[in-house]
Amino acid sequence: MIEHDYTRDQVVGCLLAGAVGDALGARAVDDRENHADHDDTAPAATFGRTGPVTDATRMTVFTAEGLIRAAVRKRERGICHPPTVLHHAYLRWFATRGSAGVASPHLAELDGWIVGVPELWRTGDPDDPGLTALRTGRMGSTDGPINDAPGYGALVRxxxxxxxAARRRFELGCEFAAITHGHPSGIYPAGALAVIVGALVDGADLTSALDRAEGELREPPRAATTLTALRAGRSLGTAGIPTPDDLASLGSGDTGHEVLAIAVACAVGGYDRPGAALRASVDHPGARAAAGSVCGNILGAAHGTRWLLPTWLEELELREVVARLAEDCHRACRIGVPTEVDGTVTADWLRRYPGW
Structure with missing residues (x-):
């Protein structure tokens, strides 16, 4: 039980810190666009508070929900294709945007508890080419790309x-990404992040976790760009917490592999100073919310929740939703779905997480 408590705190820390980094990055962009006064030499003062999250956190919530539903389906029926269940989860997310034209019978009834959270519903249609794939109702795969989108939309979720389970993390991370992103730079960074997060939750140190991700990226011939970016981020981080100019050398953050490199550089450079590392990950000209989200995922998986500042958590949008989904995802995927004496899934879990 002690081990379960420890890994639960890491899983909760992973998703909560990702949400914090997302919100800090979004706030930093807003501050810059509105010419807010701040001291560029003191990022701790600049990014000391949080607030609303972006779709990076919202889609992470639906990813976690999809994994729980897949575990429920596997327990109830003995068979499950997780990417299909995740696709349904992303279609539910798409519906919360008030988006029309989603061709899926699975949206005839929006079930489960998170679709009833008012804060998850926002009007407007995402313009990202990868997410636009959801509008078709079709599901992309690694063998059948739905587009050629290289963006970071799959990485951040x-x-x-x-x-x-360790043996399928990379494979499933890539398959989940391919649902909406068909380019290698949209797919392989997601698989690498799954491996890094999983290794840290298992108890590995960051060096070992990154080594495992590199090992996975050496195999697929089209993963070379992501492997090179990951190595560049690691190398930059060995000199300490990177400056904004340092991070600019890794790219603008428009693609998944660039965001992964920025996040890794900050996590490596400030591993023992996670608060400063997270602030650094959003203090650059690139995709701040995305880099903050991924860096937070890594640092949270390594350190749990104890380093997260109260001023970050107090104003964090969807904080309780993220924490609840993280705890339930830990229960379903690391311990097992709650069952009755006869082995069937409990009625409460079936109501909250229908297995489809």
């Missing part, structure tokens, strides 16, 4: 895949 990939952390929950690390909670799964």
């Amino acid at each position: 990939a952390a929950p895949a690390g909670i799964l």
Whole structure:
């Protein structure tokens, strides 16, 4: 039970810190766009508070929900195809945006508890080419790409895949990404993040976790760009917490592999100073919310929740939802879905997480 308590705190820390980094990055962008006064030499003062999260956190929530539903389906029926269940979860997310034209019978009835959370519903249609794939109702795969999108949209929702069994983390992380992103730079960073997060939750140190991710990226011939970016981020981080100029050398953050490199550089450089590392991950000209989210995932999986500042958590949008999903995902994927004496899934879990 002690081990379960420890890993639960890491899983909760992974998703909560990801949400904090997402919100800090979004706030940093807002501050810059509105010319807010701040001291560029003191990022701790600049990014000391949080607030609303972006779709990175919202889609992470639905990823976690999809994994729980897959575990329920496997327990109830003895068979499950997790990418299909995740696709249904992403279609539910898409419906919360008030998006029309989602061709899926699975949206005839939006079930489960998270679709009833008012804060998850926002009007508007995402413009990202990867997410636009959801509008078709079709599911992309690694063997059948749905587009050629290289963006970071799949990476920022990939952390929950690390909670799964070690032997399939990379494979499933890539398959989940391919649902909406068909380019290698959209797919392989997600698989790498799943491996990193999973290794840290298992008790590995960051060096070993990154080594495992590199090992997975050496095999697929089209993963070379992501492997090179990961190595560049690691190398930059060995010199300490990177400056904004340092991070700019890793790219603009428009693609999944660039965001992964920025996040890894900050996590490596400030591993023993996670608060400063997280602030650094959003203090650069690139995709701040995305880099903050991924860096937070890594640091949270390593350190749990104890380092997260009260001022970050007090104002964090969806804090309780993220924590609840993280705890339930840990239970379903690391311990087992709660069952009755006869082995069937409890009625409460079936109501909250229908197995489809």
